[in-house]
Amino acid sequence: MTNRDAIYARILELIEPINAKGVPLAEGTTFAGDMELDSLTVMDLVANIEDEWDIVMPLNMLPDLETIGQVADAVAKLAK
Amino acid sequence: MTDLLAKFDGLIAEHAGLLTAGVRDPFGIVMEKVLSPTEAIIKGQHTILLGTYNYMGMTFDPDVIAAGETALRDFGAGTTGSRVLNGTYQTHKECEEALKDFYAMDHAMVFSTGYQANLGMVSTLAGKNEFVILDADSHASIYDGCAMGNADIVRFRHNSAEDLEKRLRRLPPEAGKLVVLEGVYSMLGDIAPLKDLCAIAKAHDATVLVDEAHGMGFFGEHGRGVYEAAGVADQVDFVVGTFSKSVGTVGGFCVSNHPKFEILRLVCRPYTFTASLPPAVVACAATSIRKLMHSHNKRQHLWENTRLLHGGLKARGFRLATETPESAIVSVLMPDQETTVRMWSALIEMGVYVNMSRPPATPAGVFLLRCSICAEHRADQIETVLARFADAAAATGLFRAAA
Numbered sequence: 001m002t003n004r005d006a007i008y009a010r011i012l013e014l015i016e017p018i019n020a021k022g023v024p025l026a027e028g029t030t031f032a033g034d035m036e037l038d039s040l041t042v043m044d045l046v047a048n049i050e051d052e053w054d055i056v057m058p059l060n061m062l063p064d065l066e067t068i069g070q071v072a073d074a075v076a077k078l079a080k
Numbered sequence: 081m082t083d084l085l086a087k088f089d090g091l092i093a094e095h096a097g098l099l100t101a102g103v104r105d106p107f108g109i110v111m112e113k114v115l116s117p118t119e120a121i122i123k124g125q126h127t128i129l130l131g132t133y134n135y136m137g138m139t140f141d142p143d144v145i146a147a148g149e150t151a152l153r154d155f156g157a158g159t160t161g162s163r164v165l166n167g168t169y170q171t172h173k174e175c176e177e178a179l180k181d182f183y184a185m186d187h188a189m190v191f192s193t194g195y196q197a198n199l200g201m202v203s204t205l206a207g208k209n210e211f212v213i214l215d216a217d218s219h220a221s222i223y224d225g226c227a228m229g230n231a232d233i234v235r236f237r238h239n240s241a242e243d244l245e246k247r248l249r250r251l252p253p254e255a256g257k258l259v260v261l262e263g264v265y266s267m268l269g270d271i272a273p274l275k276d277l278c279a280i281a282k283a284h285d286a287t288v289l290v291d292e293a294h295g296m297g298f299f300g301e302h303g304r305g306v307y308e309a310a311g312v313a314d315q316v317d318f319v320v321g322t323f324s325k326s327v328g329t330v331g332g333f334c335v336s337n338h339p340k341f342e343i344l345r346l347v348c349r350p351y352t353f354t355a356s357l358p359p360a361v362v363a364c365a366a367t368s369i370r371k372l373m374h375s376h377n378k379r380q381h382l383w384e385n386t387r388l389l390h391g392g393l394k395a396r397g398f399r400l401a402t403e404t405p406e407s408a409i410v411s412v413l414m415p416d417q418e419t420t421v422r423m424w425s426a427l428i429e430m431g432v433y434v435n436m437s438r439p440p441a442t443p444a445g446v447f448l449l450r451c452s453i454c455a456e457h458r459a460d461q462i463e464t465v466l467a468r469f470a471d472a473a474a475a476t477g478l479f480r481a482a483a
Contacts, residue, residue: 038440043216043235047243056250058211058232 007053007079008072014048015068027069053079103425106436116140117328117456122433128461130451131435133266135408136297136378137456138328138368148329151363158358163190164345167356175362178369179335183304183319187341190333190362192354194293194322195221197332200350201289201320202260203229210256213247213281215239215272217265217443219291231258238265238443241276248284257286263295263306267442267450268401269409271295271306278307278315289318294407297326297372298379298455323365326372331357331365375455382408382455385462389453392466397479401448411437412469414447419478423449426472432465 012025015035019025023035031037037045043059049071050057055078065071099105104123113121117137118129138144151171161167172190179188191197202225206212210231214222217238226233234251237243244259251257259281264271274290281288292305300308303326307316317338323331334344345351357365383405390405393412401411414420417438424436427449435450442448451465473479 040440040443040445047216047235047237050250051246054250056232056234056247058234059226060231060233 003079004072004076007075008069010052011049011068011072011075014045014052018045025068027067027072029068030066031068032066049075055079098421101421103421104428106421106424109428109433114139117454118458118461120433122428125431127428127431127433128457128465129433130453130457130465131433132454133294133325133452134328134454135294135382135452136326136328136368136372136375137454138326138371141328141368141371143371144328144364144368147367148360148364152358152360155359155363157360159356161355162352163356164352169356169359169362171359171362171366172356175331175366175369176333178366179333182302182369182373183335184302185319185335186337186339188333188335189341189344189348189351190331190357190365191351192332192357193330194320194324194332195224196350196354197320197322197334198222198291199225199228200348201318201334201344202226202258203350204344204348205287205289205318206231206256206258210258211251212258212260213244213251213286214260215262215265217267218260218262219266219293220441222260222262222291239270239272239277241273241280244277245280245284248280248286251284253285257281257284258289259286260289260291262291262293263299264293264407264409266294266409267411267437267448268446269405269407269411269450270402271299271406274307274310274312278310278312282315287317288315289320290316291320293320293322293325294409296321297375298382298408303372303375303379323361323368327365327368329361329364329368331361378455382453385453385455385457385459386410388459388462389451389465392462393469396466396470396473398469398473401446408453410451410453412449412451414449414478417447419476420447420449422476423472423478426475427468430468430471432468 018041031042046057111120117134117139120127120129155169159167175190176188198221208230212226212231213234216235234247236247261272278288290307295305297303299306318336320334323329386405386408390410399413437448437450439445
């Protein structure tokens with residue numbers, strides 16, 4: 001398993017507890033649209049992701065991170 | 081043509097659903113007459129006000145009113161201009177002098193609202209490749225200041241010194257950093273552990289800004305705010321505040337000892353590109369601020385009222401957001417939106433106005449009935465409020481729902 005795969009798998013685990021709607025999770029699943037998460041929930045998820053990989057993921061990055069796959073890409077880049 | 085408001089259809093339906101349930105619109109209250117800082121006529125009914133942030137009851141202070149009347153007569157209804165063009169009158173300078181004296185600081189800048197003060201300070205202080213580190217429960221004006229600026233925005237878990245430390249440690253040591261804190265967080269009414277938070281911020285060479293909107297007037301020996309009570313005045317670089325709470329009118333400000341502070345008047349867009357406050361408003365504010373320096377009895381009474389309300393609600397079985405009264409905000413936890421609306425509605429029908437708060441304005445998805453207490457509330461008014469809270473809970477089956 002590559003690093004990106006491991007990151008993606010772990011992100012899915014972090015998302016599972018807040019997936020109240022039980023939306024099937026995939027690379028293209030969007031946080032606001034598909035999962036209907038509000039901004040506070042998304043920001044709390046970001047805090048968990050930051051702690052998981054000991055990285056800084058500034059909130060101003062969020063508008064560009066709409067899907068789970070995009071977040072995994074961003075983490076893979078930041079965690080280097 | 082695409083209807084640009086279609087994106088709000090969900091909210092429109094939700095709001096309409098609320099009203100067809102036969103309850104009053106929590107966001108559509110009209111005060112027909114205001115009798116005092118603690119009483120108004122709403123829909124013809126005499127109502128006790130318990131959700132106005134009018135902590136020190138200065139709105140009808142005779143000296144404040146007189147100062148406003150004089151300024152209105154002498155300087156006219158408005159300035160029609162920016163602070164940096166034609167909009168600075170003698171009244172504005174006197175208001176800034178009052179702030180400098182109140183805070184014992186070298187510089188003061190008056191904005192047109194508290195919202196604009198945060199918007200301006202946060203967006204201007206931290207620029208590109210610098211960092212704003214803010215508490216997760218920060219007020220919308222702080223978040224909006226972040227959105228307006230060009231800095232990278234890092235959020236730490238509410239009031240957690242450990243989490244702040246962890247996040248500061250991850251940032252480049254040489255980068256400029258602004259840590260933004262609030263003395264009192266207005267949703268739950270809890271106060272910040274400023275001693276711990278400031279120590280960590282300073283250990284990481286960060287600039288510290290504290291918003292004392294809900295702390296000015298009654299925290300600390302001189303009423304400067306929670307930061308004064310916590311004894312960290314020497315670690316706070318900028319204090320932001322508002323005139324629309326304890327001061328009793330409208331407007332915002334920032335005070336500081338920073339030697340280059342005055343340049344902010346030219347680079348802070350929410351200060352520069354808007355009309356200044358009317359002379360009557362700043363005259364009211366200046367008089368009120370000077371009186372607040374000596375309002376020790378009022379402060380004491382405000383705390384007595386707060387303890388009475390907090391203890392009384394607790395004794396009647398209500399769940400409160402803070403175990404003990406930490407500020408002049410007492411937030412009652414509600415189980416869900418429907419019960420919150422029904423409780424709020426029952427209270428207003430009985431002549432008690434409180435704020436209804438719900439996500440996303442509230443943290444952690446909680447529903448609240450938020451009470452803010454005034455130094456001018458009489459003990460019998462608080463007793464009436466407590467009795468009506470109990471009646472409203474009985475009428476709506478609150479404790480049944482919670483059980």
